[in-house]
Amino acid sequence: MKFGKYLESKQRVEWRTNYLDYKGLKDLIKEAVAETERSGTVTFSPRTTSLSVLRAGSLKPAEERFFEKLEYEVGKINKFTVDNVSTLKKRLKQLRERTASNKDGKETEELLQEAKLIGDEFLALEKFVNLNYLGFHKILKKHDKLLPHAPCQQFYIAHLHHQPWVQGNYSDLLVQLSNIYSQLRGDTSGTKNEDSAQGFVRSTTKYWVRTTDVSAVKHHILQHLPVFQYNVGGEDQQDSQLINSVYLDNSSMELYHGRLDKRPNAIAVRIRWYDQGEPKLCFVERKTHRESWKGEESVKERFMLPESKMVPYLEGEYTIDQAQADLRAKGKTDAEIAKFSKLFTEVQQQIDSKQLRPMIRTQYLRTAFQVPFDATVRISLDTNLTMIKENPDDGPSCTVAGRWYRDPTLPIPRTEITRFPHGVLEVKLSLPEGQKAPEWVQDLLDSGYLTEVHKFSKFIHGSATLLPDLVQAVPYWVDDESVRPSMLQSAPAPPSHALLPSPSGAGAPTAIAAAAALQPKPRRRTGNDDDHLRHPLLGDQPTLQLLPPRDAVGFGRDKKRKGLLDWYFNSRTPPQKPREGAMARTMPMRIEPKTFFANERTFLSWLHMAVTLGSIAAALLGFAGVAQRGEGAGHKVADNLVEVIALILLPVAVLMCAYALTVFVWRSRAIAKKSVGYIDDRWGPLGLAGVVALALTAILIISIADFVDQLKAQHTHAPAPAPSDWLLSRAL
Structure with missing residues (x-):
């Protein structure tokens, strides 16, 4: 049931x-x-009472x-x-x-x-x-x-x-459910998947999840992957772990802009610790961006340091010699020390040369899903995501106070903290080349609970929201209506001259006036935008093209389509009425110029083939006309054959041109609307190949028939042998 x-x-x-x-x-x-x-x-309400007089309930x-x-x-x-x-x-x-x-x-x-x-x-x-x-x-x-x-x-x-x-918080219910599912699946036994072997394709995709859908997403995932338990033991186990990450940057936000623009070898440096309370063991991490379209993979490296060594390390006082001595005292091998030393030295040099200091902290609860011995599918879900400015506006900075993270005793004003309204889901796949993701993963992606946000970054979002005076550009996803209230909540108060009177005339500042304090920054955008969609944070610049959400009632694939092209190309679902409070359903992607150029190159390739076929057909028609005019009524069969071949090839060339133009326009619109999903046409090229094969087959059949007719004509009109030759043959 x-x-x-x-x-x-x-x-x-x-x-x-x-x-x-x-x-x-x-x-x-x-x-x-x-x-x-x-x-x-x-209505009158007395301001005094008596302990010996009962108040009448009827009054x-x-x-x-x-x-x-x-x-x-x-x-x-x-x-x-x-x-x-x-x-x-x-x-x-x-x-x-x-x-x-x-x-x-x-x-x-x-x-x-x-x-x-x-x-x-x-x-x-x-x-x-x-x-x-x-x-x-x-x-x-x-x-x-x-x-x-x-x-x-x-x-x-x-x-x-x-x-x-x-x-x-009843997440312990989900943990117990996960344990039951894991035991029934037999996740506790198996062979390790060597995903580092050659031929594996790794992909990482990030999605936003509405808070109301977090439990539904967790329930679907834990039916296929176990919850990674951080503190095993006890009845009331939690499914998540608190993570704090302090990101370093300089006054020009060099690392921020490098990561935002996805420059080759752009780095991010952060210090991370786990669990609540004061940090004890810290992880210094460096992420290096590499261009995936070149076949390269981004790299994340890290090493551990005690909390007491963090400030000396950032100041350059804790040297590599001291660190190596501490590692030898702990019994580390030479190989481990060599690997540690290389990263230790490189990060310290980058901190010194770029003058990096603590800027933004991210704090969130992370729920991880993964089979212990299999890294084919790994999923993490971050909730309660908060970004904090590490250097208070009205207090000493971390550097002056001799700290590497914000003093927890200092109050946090609203302009120094922002709370992200959604959960962030990250799906990591490590599959052999040619193998598709498991069906349950695809069902999750198609469920309507997730909104893909290409290259979303907590560090970038926190910096763009809390440091508007330092950043020169902001990410595309700030245009989304669902994150607007949280960003406005952290916006600085507007100057007195920017306060606009409310419609009632009371003189209260409006939301747009409150947001006017954020200086408009250039947005990374590509494509056509609707002028009637405005965003207070952007001044006169329009927002992204927003698409209505799917009314997702469960996990499964929506096969309804609308429109001839959309039905044929299977690109998107029909718009439905948004639910109240639903997150704006966008497919926000930062479109690279190479995406447009690739679409143009594909169009020109099809066009080149069509022009080639058309030119051959036109040349055949021209030569056939010249031959008929030059030779009169002779050789009718051959002349008609050339015309038939030309008339077969010419419609194929026209059809190829029409198909190339249609696909080019459809893909251009999809890219411009940032609604790029699955834009591959699997049937069009096969159909055209079939048409070309039929045309060539027809030409072959007609040519064979003409060749047979010519042989019959030659045999019928062959000359009779000479009489002398006939008599000689009879004599022999």
Whole structure:
């Protein structure tokens, strides 16, 4: 039985009963508005009370009853959520025991179905929580709109954020599910996949995931890959690990612009540590960009240093000789020391020559999925992504304070921190050449839960948002509507002369005025843009072409197509009405000039072949006409043959021209809209090859028939032998 039918038949009444009573709260708001209109003033509320006098319940105003009911609804939803989570945990415990006793594998299919059902119920519970959370937002907004003298939305939303059913983290359920799936698949045994062997093709792609879809994506992945557990042991295991990375750069943001422009050998230098609290063991990492279209791979290298050595290392006081002595004291081999020394020296020289210092920190929770002995498919999901400016605007910088990361005791103003609104999914494939990705991976990519963001970088996004005065250009994805509010939240306050009056005339600054403080920077963009789409951060520059989202209700491939060309080329799905709060569904890609040139070269190659065939056909027609005029009525068969061949080749050349032009225009539009997905035409070249083969076959058949006719004509009109020759033959 499908999960939707299961809920409808078994839990429909229970779930509907525990939803937020939006209508009842709305009626109380209307009653409170009516009371206010009757009294003409705000309903009287005494400011003193007595411990020996009971307040009459019948005298409670409608607004007070509204808040009582609101609090009751909060408690009801919390109890329902906690009870359901407790039930799911009990079922998981029983399922784990059954899985452990399933030695012969007879119940494997049944256990997999039960695990899938538990996961689906958990996702439905999350949807239940989100619907009620949205309902509270709406009813509080309506309250403040109809009763502006008693605003409560801001306070009560903060109150909601601390409720267990909103704040609770139940990722341990997913970890237990992952363990069950892993045991049923047998992930604990196998042979190592030597992905470093020749012939393997590695690819890395990054996607944005809406927060509301994170659990659904996790559930789909863990059915095929186990969750990597950082702290094994205990019932309440978490599926993620906190990661902090401090990125270095200089005052001209040299490393930022190099990574943004994807310059060959552009580097990024960062210091990373794991888990919460003060760092103890640090990893110094260097990432070097290489051009993938040249067949090169980007390189990431790193070495470890104790936290106490970080500041001396950055200042050049901790030398390679001291580091080698420390490694020898720890018992490291000469090969390990040599490898460490090379990277240690190179990074230290780059820090000194480029005058690098801490600039931006990224902080996020990472969930990793991978089979321990197989690196064919690796997936990581980063959530709660936050970027922080390492050097406070109104405080000492890291260099002055003798630190390599921001002092945790200093407050962080809103202009020095930005919270990214989506999760970031990274899919790493290491497949033998010619082998396709597993079907479940393709189903995940086609599910509608993911939005591909070509070459997305946390370092680049944080620098562009928090250091607008230093950067000279920003990445293309800042144009996306879904990240606009988070960037505006971190924008510096506008100068007094830039404040624009609000429509009501109250003189409050508008959002565009608040964003005007961000100096407009040139965007890396290519293609045609719609002038009516504007972005406050860009001044007069238009945004990316935004595409509506697919209403993804599950994992699977959408085979609906619209339009003749789109149906034929199988390039995109039909637009649908966006869901409320949905992320703008773009295919934001930084289009390289070589992409356009490759499209033009392909078009010219087809055109060259078409012109060649057309020229041959035209020449044959011309020679045939000259021959007919020169020889009169003779040799009619040969003359007609030449004309037939020319008339066969000429339509083929015209068809080839039309096909080349159609594909060129279609690909140009797809590239310009940055909606490039799968733009390969698998059937067009095969069709044209078939047409050419048929044309050549027809020419061959006609030529053979003409040759046979000529042989028959020669045999019929052969001259009779001479009489002397005949008599001689008879005598012999």
